[in-house]
Amino acid sequence: MSSMNYEILGAKEGFPVVFGHGWGRDHRDFIPVAELLGDRARIIALDFPGFGKSARPEAAWDTQDYAVATRALLENELGVTRFIWVGHSFGGRVGLRLAQMPDSPVAHLFIVAGAGVPRQVPLAKRLRGKWRGWRFKRQKAAAGREEDIIALEKKFGSADYVESRNSGLRDIFIKTVQEDQSDLLGTIRCPTTLVYGERDTETPPEIGQSLHRLIPQSTYLECPEFDHHSILSRGRHQLTLMLREALQELGA
Secondary structure (H helix, E strand, O other): OOOOEEEEEEOOOOEEEEEEOOOOOOHHHHHHHHHHHOOOEEEEEEEOOOOOOOOOOOOOOOHHHHHHHHHHHHHHHOOOOOEEEEEEOHHHHHHHHHHHOOOOOEEEEEEEOOOOOOOOOOHHHHHHHHHHHHHHHHHHHHOOOHHHHHHHHHHHOOHHHHHHHHHOOHHHHHHHHOOOOHHHHHHOOOOEEEEEEOOOOOOOHHHHHHHHHHOOOEEEEEEOOOOOOHHHHOOHHHHHHHHHHHHHHOOO
16 A cells, blocks of 8 residues: 555644646646635645655556545545545546445546546547557557657557656556546446536547536536636636535535
8 A cells, every 4th residue: 555645734623625636747736726715614625645755656556546536535534534625637536436335435526627437439530549559559669768658648648658667657548547437337326427618629528518417416517718727727606606506515
């Protein structure tokens, strides 16, 4: 089990709201929301293992491993057995796993620009992607020097794929980004709010709409003008309002 850094803010006796950040990010992404919500809730902002101040796991974890470790930290170290989960991007994938557990501790699930299901890619684009992948593998196999391989990765790979080499998380990145949770989403029983930015190209609204169709008690909200990251910064007031409403519904 890997140790996990976290920061606790807000009202000590308030209902716990746990924040899980996106890939390559850390708990600081949620400080703007925490500052607005701190008078009402006990804020727990995490650094997932491998990010921020948390050491990476020894093995190549998948999102289920992250969910199990997160729950163990909350219950065993912090005594938190029921909470609202707010997951941005990668943190959304982990949140879906937590909510799928038979005895799930999630009282209300917020997925903000999260993934977990495949994108609906047109056939022509899929074929171009396969051709591009084939070219990458062929050129990578022929590359003789590490700097040539790095140059090819920058040419063909996503920004997160490239950065995963520098962070030493390539194995975890490949394992988690390929996950498809579609078949398990129907087991989620807690209220779920799906929040997506209209201008998000990393996890576009179509992903949130797919999640909405698959999660029974879900609400889908699309925010105009926001992209993958501004939905947390410029969109902090909208997200805070939704969280306050969820807290009120829970009687907290």
